[in-house]
Amino acid sequence: MLSVLLIALIATSAHIGSTGTDDTRTTLQGAMALVGLGEALPAAHQMIVELRIWRSLVAALVGAALALSGALLQGVFRNDLASPAILGLSSGAGLGASIAILVIGGYGPLTLVQSASGAAPFVVAGAAFAGSAAVTVLVVALATTGGRISVPSLLLVGIAINAVAAGLIAAIQSFATRDFEVARAMMVWSFGTLDDRQSLHALFASAAVLLPICVLPFVSVELDLFAGGEEDAQALGVDTQRVKILALLAAAFAAAMAVAVAGQIAFVGLVVPHLVRQLFGRGHRYLLPMSLLGGAVLLLGADVLQRHFLGANLPLQPGVVMSLLGGPFFLYLLVKNRSSIQAW
């Protein structure tokens, strides 16, 4: 059912845009031309349709990647409040990307600027991944005592690292305000964007989903066994070290690539696994793939609704929309789980 909804949303999304809504045949013709079948629309119109298609794909893939990342993190840390944004993975990726933009924007050593200029999107994505991976290692290392990851300290370390990363990003941004292009590129990162996404973005976003998917067969059953504690899983025969590394790498990669493609979009990684758990239970064999679909539906759905109802008059960034939806939901979670939170 979720997949049908997703396909319907992609189709709808390809229709809607600031230049007005197209009829189905025009959109279909543009889409066919894109994959090399049939005749293209007039150049300007073809481009608009293509942009909408890329936007839809990127929104769906980024949503899927963020939700999968959240579901993996919640499994490894055995805590429903873990998510790429709360643990600082997203802001780590944002920081990496900001530094890369600054360097490419002409503020780095000259040789670096020249060698990077041709491959700017790759460099930014790579830096985002490095930032996210570094934060993952740092958060886990700081929150581990006696070989055991403590959940309260994990969340506190995440908050602290988020604050530091946000401060550094703000410092870099204020340093770059004189340079409009660089500052704008960074601003876009802070709340995410789905505007002007192209095939390259869709390619990165596909990687954000496809590579972590390869990990799922090796961690799904295992993460179920993590539920009673890591040592318990170990006694049952789980190679806990391998599962943790695979799941954390996949989560960091998915979050980093998603941020590299569309900037920081909060709450998808937190909210989607939670909703999926309510609908399909806690088993990771369903939770992980269903989070993928659910994340795609949520982010694309939010984007479609936003464009349909607010349109060009008030083009809200996806990060803003998700924060407005996700913030209250997170509060609801906190209030609902108050008693168990006190018992940590």
Added chain:
Amino acid sequence: MVNLSAHTLDYEYPGPVRAVANVDLEVVGDELVCILGPNGSGKSTLLRMLAGVLPPQRGHVELNGRRLETFSPRERARAVALVPQSLSAVPAITLRNFVLGGRYGHLDRWRRSDAHGLGMVERALAAADMEGQGERLLTEISGGQRQRVMIARALAQEADVLLVDEPTNSLDPGHQLSIFELIADQVRTGHGVLVVTHDLNLASQFATRLVLMNQGSIQAQGNAEEVLRPEVLSPIYGDTLRFGQWPGADGGIRRPYALPWRR
């Protein structure tokens, strides 16, 4: 016949607290060994090292003559099952799915269980007196029932050696006996079982060998008559026990008991 042995094991927690010091121990098939000792004497630490979940700082553990750390985790889980005292978190999953976790070491490469495995889960639930309750949630049963379900999971694991950490802690007398009877059944079918317990009398009744630990090392071992004696226990437990004898389950042989009782 299965043979699990510890060789000069040492483990020290930061502090430093020497939890296990120079321990040699062996458990073989059709043997029920009870490890006794006061709180903090290193019983659970020893058990975790024997289960392969805590690497010893010195010494090593062997399973059938092969060092335990050379086993893959799944291979080890097919040979040695650990029943922990409690779980660090109680997941909200059905009893059936929880017990199915014991089958992890037996799953095929696509992580599927076969008919035998699924049957094993039901038999294990029935053996632990939880028949027909597979769909209940682990979070909604009592502490005593949870203890039995954890044993069921270890039975589903079909390992040759069972390591059980304080299995009768929150059980009523009837269930204490039935858990030990269940464990004794495993011994009769050739399993080696090692139980950490504070219950001197259940140990007297069921164990083939008692091992008494204090401050990380083994102070005494032998059968119940050799260990449950004032001159062995009083130096460790102080003057807190009263001793006597009671006819054993077979009627003829008298078994010693020791009751906690201030003089």
